Amino acid sequence: MAEPVRHAVELEVRYAETDQMGVVHHANYLVWFELARTHLCAHSGFPYADIERMGVILMVSGAELRYRRPARYGERVRVECWITELRSRSLRFAYEVSRDGELLVTGTTDHLWVQRDSGRSRQIPSELRVPFSRLAGESS
Amino acid sequence: MAEPVRHAVELEVRYAETDQMGVVHHANYLVWFELARTHLCAHSGFPYADIERMGVILMVSGAELRYRRPARYGERVRVECWITELRSRSLRFAYEVSRDGELLVTGTTDHLWVQRDSGRSRQIPSELRVPFSRLAGESS
Amino acid sequence: MAEPVRHAVELEVRYAETDQMGVVHHANYLVWFELARTHLCAHSGFPYADIERMGVILMVSGAELRYRRPARYGERVRVECWITELRSRSLRFAYEVSRDGELLVTGTTDHLWVQRDSGRSRQIPSELRVPFSRLAGESS
């Protein structure tokens, strides 16, 4: 079985992302995870903005974060993202935030495919099945 | 001519609103202004959430802020809001943020009435004319 | 053994907290958790701002969130917080976000006591031992 596709974005810590502790406020890592997820989805050939235009939402149903070391203003960090679980109605992404090869924060987010207008959980849209299976490293 | 209705909200500075300077990051005042504006609109009898449900948006077209003194984590601040200009297609709100009577930040925001689906500028919805004139302190 | 002290804050969903899905962006719940935690600490007689002035930081080392139902702009939500684990060097808080008695989001955050200047993990400051034991519902 193949490995999942890992995709990384590089970003620069913004001043507004710090708090009075002098480090990045812990809520911002969820925003960075999301940016990396956006890039990974785009990599599948289906930018997330297009998925929403299809009337489908990848709703967040859970998240977990482990903070090991803080990021600071002005630093460049790398956020890596990949799929660790792909089911018909849900999927899980994993993340690693690092700076110069040093691991700062890890996490996962769980998502449900949801029909935008009804708000109901649904199966992955058929046109996304193959591209997401490839992202997940499954033989399709 | 009557004075405009002034409405105030009290809020508590959140840790996430601070930055590494140890004070509230300057972008958050726009968020606080918005909260006070929400309360002022509700005061007119038309909560802003209801206005959007009517298919109309009060789009921000401009903003101006003067920062005199910083607010800090854990403090309670008061944000006062009132209408300073009411035209058929636009309006301006003014704001004062204070702590224990001491003025911290002042500002204004300019808004256009916009039709949600077309994205086009429009006149104030007829049912809002009287309540907003009252807010603005105009004899209707 | 006594129950931990549960403390709740009520807050009003801000427009800026929503995203284009039309609901509160999932990262904001960590900010709300923090606000409830601030209130719980204040309840111990030691406002968190004072704890930081003592040169001690309650650094976030982990977080977990389960999103059941979304909160929306203009709604009032209640965020309840209590301590579920109290050790000499760390503690865990749990949270429930609800709206009119309906559970929206649950979560936990893990924290380490850290000496501000050195950045090193440390034991809970001695003056906080009794008040935090009481919060945790332990007979002290």
Next chain:
Amino acid sequence: MAEPVRHAVELEVRYAETDQMGVVHHANYLVWFELARTHLCAHSGFPYADIERMGVILMVSGAELRYRRPARYGERVRVECWITELRSRSLRFAYEVSRDGELLVTGTTDHLWVQRDSGRSRQIPSELRVPFSRLAGESS
């Protein structure tokens, strides 16, 4: 007299930056301005993080924004920044946010040089005079 140095950053609109209007929330442009300002300062040879380590803060004393067209999730925007006014104790930056050459938002921010420990207004540090004069396009 020379023109001021104009510096631009490219950034990608994040999902968390949108609001339920489906566009970027207006407070985020101040965060983007700040990112462009950070890059411009770095261009002077004095990264802003280093300036703060010198014990000096470039405190925001005012801001003005004009919103012409909204940015949306997934788009790439360009934020250009330059100095329009340089005095001994204060300076003003101007900004233009554009997408594919189309102007979206313009603005300015005013800043005071402040001594970090005392919180007092002060003159520009002597080692920054020449580099900032160059940024401002003044013959030094």
